[in-house]
Amino acid sequence: MEPSSEQRVSSRGRSHLQAVCLLLGLWAMASPTWAAEVIVAVAANFSAPMKEIAASFERETGHQVSLSFGSTGGFYTQIVHGAPFQVFLAADDETPAALERDGHAVPGTRFTYAVGKLVLWSPGPLVDAQGKILETGKFAHLAVANPKLAPYGKAAMQVLQKRGLAARLEPKIVRGQSITQTYQLVVSGAAELGFVALSQVHEDGKVKGSAWLVPQEDYDPIRQDAVLLVRGKDEPAALELLAYLQREPARAIIRRYGYSFE
Structure with missing residues (x-):
């Protein structure tokens, strides 16, 4: 049982x-x-x-x-x-x-x-509170940590797969070898937005930039x-x-x- x-x-x-x-x-x-x-x-x-x-x-x-x-x-x-x-x-x-x-x-x-908690994040005003930017695809690059090395990358791919977006967005994905490198890809402008850890963009109860806090049911608990x-x-x-x-x-x-x- x-x-x-x-x-x-x-x-x-x-x-x-x-x-x-x-x-x-x-x-x-x-x-x-x-x-x-x-x-x-x-x-x-x-x-x-x-x-x-x-x-x-x-x-x-x-x-x-x-x-x-x-x-x-x-x-x-x-x-x-x-x-x-x-x-x-x-x-x-x-x-x-x-x-x-x-x-x-x-x-x-x-x-x-x-x-841990996963967020879709951009330093600018690009990301809406529901994450609909993923469906519109109005961006050139999406940063995701390597799912084979980083649990946050694995969680990000679970989100994309659950929402039926993994195959469509794959050509736009750039991968970091760690969640820190993934965050840096977004900060540097190599990607306009990316899936990062909430802790990386969370300061004193506020999120800098724009972000969608991914619902917990979209990925396995980290x-x-x-x-x-x-x-x-x-x-x-x-x-x-x-x-x-x-x-x-x-x-x-x-x-x-x-x-x-x-």
């Missing part, structure tokens, strides 16, 4: 609690704590909030945070081939789960640190999971950072950039 939505939410809640408990246990075993460096791979869409969170974490703990930003798919390849990351903040929940299954992440440490990688399992700074991500100071920053938690 297929589990009900309430059962699935309950299951995710239990998993989240288990992850918190495990991280706290690992953190306790890793004491005594001293100032150290934690090396973090961060999905490109989460660049701005993570810079703020890292700065706050450093002030509070004395640890140093080394951040690398890029596509989730690209980071998967790097991690599998031995990149020295200790913590991974992905743009989906599938990639951290795969790393766990493949023995590159510590089992039971995964949790959803944010749920649950962004964090996970402790094997290289970080004995590193106090890595454990503390993951615990900090689940505390209110970090969550307040995450909310300010337009993310939710469910």
Whole structure:
């Protein structure tokens, strides 16, 4: 029998609690704590909030945070081939789960640190509030992240397919290798509009430029999971950072950039 939505939410809640408990246990075993460096791979869409969170974490703990930003798919390849990351903040929940299954992440440490939102965006007044510009096709180029590497690109293609526009608009699509590169394609004028993360254009409750907030039913939820990688399992700074991500100071920053938690 297929589990009900309430059962699935309950299951995710239990998993989240288990992850918190495990991280706290690992953190306790890793004491005594001293100032150290934690090396973090961060999905490109989460660049701005993570810079703020890292700065706050450093002030509070004395640890140093080394951040690398890029596509989730690209980071998967790097991690599998031995990149020295200790913590991974992905743009989906599938990639951290795969790393766990493949023995590159510590089992039971995964949790959803944010749920992302997709927007069709232009720095000018081009995009209407219902996204009808896609149907008119009155633009030369549409920026979309590579769906094989970036979950936001995968979500964008789901939107176009659901609305029967994927084939018609394919000749106009220009692809970025990450959501950051996709955003830059629009900002630079290489594309007049593009599908980007709400966090990239959301400041203090307002969206700069023009945007269509894509309805959630048009694409699979973008649950962004964090996970402790094997290289970080004995590193106090890595454990503390993951615990900090689940505390209110970090969550307040995450909310300010337009993310939710469910």
